[in-house]
Amino acid sequence: MKTLSTILALGLLSGASAVSATPAPADAMAMQAAAPADVTATAPKLDAAMRSLWHGHVVHTRDYALAVHAHDSAKAKAAADAVVANAKQIANAVGGFYGHAAGAQMLQLLAGHWGGVKALTDARAANDAAAQTKAMTALNDNVNAIAKFLSGANPNLPESAVQGLLAAHVAHHATEIQQIMSGDMQGEKATWTAMQKHMNVIADALAGAIAKQFPAKAS
Numbered sequence: 001m002k003t004l005s006t007i008l009a010l011g012l013l014s015g016a017s018a019v020s021a022t023p024a025p026a027d028a029m030a031m032q033a034a035a036p037a038d039v040t041a042t043a044p045k046l047d048a049a050m051r052s053l054w055h056g057h058v059v060h061t062r063d064y065a066l067a068v069h070a071h072d073s074a075k076a077k078a079a080a081d082a083v084v085a086n087a088k089q090i091a092n093a094v095g096g097f098y099g100h101a102a103g104a105q106m107l108q109l110l111a112g113h114w115g116g117v118k119a120l121t122d123a124r125a126a127n128d129a130a131a132q133t134k135a136m137t138a139l140n141d142n143v144n145a146i147a148k149f150l151s152g153a154n155p156n157l158p159e160s161a162v163q164g165l166l167a168a169h170v171a172h173h174a175t176e177i178q179q180i181m182s183g184d185m186q187g188e189k190a191t192w193t194a195m196q197k198h199m200n201v202i203a204d205a206l207a208g209a210i211a212k213q214f215p216a217k218a219s
Contacts, residue, residue: 043211043218050203053093056086058195061114061173065121065180083114097214098153109149112142117173124181139170156209165202172198 060082067075087110095103116139123131143166151159172195179188211218 043207046211046218047204047207049093050207051200053086053090054199054203055196057083057090058172058199060086061117061121062176062180062192064118065177068121068125069180069183080118083118084111087111087114094153097210097217102153105149109142109146112145113139116142116170117177120174121177121181124177136170136174139173140167143167143170150206154209154213156212157205162205165198165205168198169195169202 060079063079064076064083067073067079087107090110091103091107094106116135120132120135120139123129123135143163146166147159147162150162151157172191176188176191176195179185179191207218
């Protein structure tokens with residue numbers, strides 16, 4: 001049975017072990033405010049929905065990178081459209097608990113994340129170092145913005161802990177994109193496995209925090 005503090009700590013550690021990610025912050029490791037003992041038992045529908053949505057994000061962003069590497073513009077556009085559609089679904093899920101304005105803000109933040117991932121993918125494909133640096137700066141700034149928003153909406157999500165989870169996610173993106181563009185599909189296979197597991201960690205942390213904040217609405 002995992003508390004939210006355990007979920008966050010494991011997620012930070014798994015992200016850091018898979019790629020060179022931000023170390024786990026102290027408050028994430030020591031956090032005492034726990035989510036329901038097992039979100040899959042207390043809010044199974046919410047947890048399953050969150051996992052499906054966040055998994056969709058990494059599937060579609062990976063599809064975009066693969067299409068760009070293959071110089072397949074039609075598949076790249078389809079993947080990009082799928083990322084946007086998925087972001088709208090995540091934002092709607094957030095809005096279902098926190099209201100329309102919060103959902104709109106979440107969509108704007110997710111658009112910033114996707115904008116950074118797309119820019120990093122395109123820059124890596126073009127071997128443009130300056131553009132890659134610019135994209136990573138935008139992604140890191142976006143991590144801070146999302147963490148601030150989520151922690152402000154839910155007291156069960158400490159800001160620096162969320163930053164750590166999202167920083168590890170961005171590091172996965174960066175590593176995977178580099179591996180795809182260099183043709184290192186064996187290395188990408190390991191990154192992809194770690195990335196999917198980390199998405200479950202993020203989804204579980206969000207679902208657990210929401211279930212604790214809205215026990216009557218979460219199911």
